[in-house]
Amino acid sequence: MSLLSPCAHGYETDPYTNRHLDVADSLAAMDAKVNEALDEVAASWRGGEDEWALVMAVYRKVGGVHWVDKLERWAMESPDVEKIDVSRAESMVAEFPPLAGRVAFIFGFGPTIRVGGVYFGTDKIGHFFSQGRKFYGRYRRHGDEARAAKRSVLTERGLFGRLSTGVYSNADIVANYEGHRFYHGLLHDGVVADKSALFRWEDGKPVRQRRFTWADHVNPFWDELLNPNAYGAGLVPVAKKRMLRLCDDFRRRPDRYRLPNAEALFERYRHIGVVDTSDMRAEAVLEKHCPKPTDG
Numbered sequence: 001m002s003l004l005s006p007c008a009h010g011y012e013t014d015p016y017t018n019r020h021l022d023v024a025d026s027l028a029a030m031d032a033k034v035n036e037a038l039d040e041v042a043a044s045w046r047g048g049e050d051e052w053a054l055v056m057a058v059y060r061k062v063g064g065v066h067w068v069d070k071l072e073r074w075a076m077e078s079p080d081v082e083k084i085d086v087s088r089a090e091s092m093v094a095e096f097p098p099l100a101g102r103v104a105f106i107f108g109f110g111p112t113i114r115v116g117g118v119y120f121g122t123d124k125i126g127h128f129f130s131q132g133r134k135f136y137g138r139y140r141r142h143g144d145e146a147r148a149a150k151r152s153v154l155t156e157r158g159l160f161g162r163l164s165t166g167v168y169s170n171a172d173i174v175a176n177y178e179g180h181r182f183y184h185g186l187l188h189d190g191v192v193a194d195k196s197a198l199f200r201w202e203d204g205k206p207v208r209q210r211r212f213t214w215a216d217h218v219n220p221f222w223d224e225l226l227n228p229n230a231y232g233a234g235l236v237p238v239a240k241k242r243m244l245r246l247c248d249d250f251r252r253r254p255d256r257y258r259l260p261n262a263e264a265l266f267e268r269y270r271h272i273g274v275v276d277t278s279d280m281r282a283e284a285v286l287e288k289h290c291p292k293p294t295d296g
Contacts, residue, residue: 012093013109016246017084018086026080026113026115027213030075031213033071038212041054041057042205051186054206055136055137072110072125082113082114085109095238115218118219119225120223124222128179132175133179133183135151139184145177149177149272169224169229170227170275171224178218192216195210225257227259228277236280243285257286
């Protein structure tokens with residue numbers, strides 16, 4: 001269920017606001033939905049041993065060509081996925097100039113969910129399935145992840161990112177990359193840790209070898225509070241000002257604002273274009289700028 005009043009379903013999300021609220025972990029429900037989709041693809045398969053056809057069949061089942069992917073929409077609406085909804089007025093972008101916050105202003109916000117202990121916006125599901133498919137397609141052409149990642153970086157810096165809005169999303173880049181690993185791991189062993197591929201070919205049909213789990217892909221760098229955006233110089237003071245609304249919540253639940261293994265995660269994703277935004281992490285900003293509680 002939703003913990004706050006419903007807001008307009010949209011493209012952007014805000015994992016900062018109402019972070020102190022408890023929300024049930026949806027890992028099991030999210031895993032089940034993807035595994036159900038994979039089984040449906042395998043059961044209806046007629047394409048022979050064609051890897052890209054399998055990639056596209058999976059994408060059509062869980063992704064889509066619209067603003068909100070199918071599984072992203074399901075997560076936004078399903079009662080099996082508990083959510084934290086945020087309105088525009090209380091969000092991080094409430095004081096952003098119209099251009100910087102235009103997507104949220106026009107379409108509203110998607111909710112924040114918790115999967116495998118990680119808080120992230122439902123928009124990351126769309127990045128995982130849609131942008132991840134494009135990333136894997138580029139990897140197949142170039143054979144190099146860093147080269148394939150360049151287009152993801154250009155997208156974040158270009159029309160949908162910093163060039164037009166002043167915001168470069170590290171977390172989007174990470175979700176794109178993890179989606180690439182998902183599609184790559186459909187038929188290739190060892191892509192996801194030391195696990196076998198999700199499928200093997202048998203008599204021209206895909207046979208599933210193991211269950212998919214989001215836990216193989218989701219980590220704290222999906223969380224824009226822990227892996228913050230890079231903002232244009234004009235937006236940095238606005239973002240920090242909005243962040244200071246969280247001082248009381250930070251004191252109440254400081255564990256939700258801290259990331260002990262940030263450096264290791266940054267090194268893992270450096271080659272795909274993640275940039276160092278440690279100075280904008282909520283913990284750093286709030287520790288430095290929140291008023292200190294008075295004695296008594």
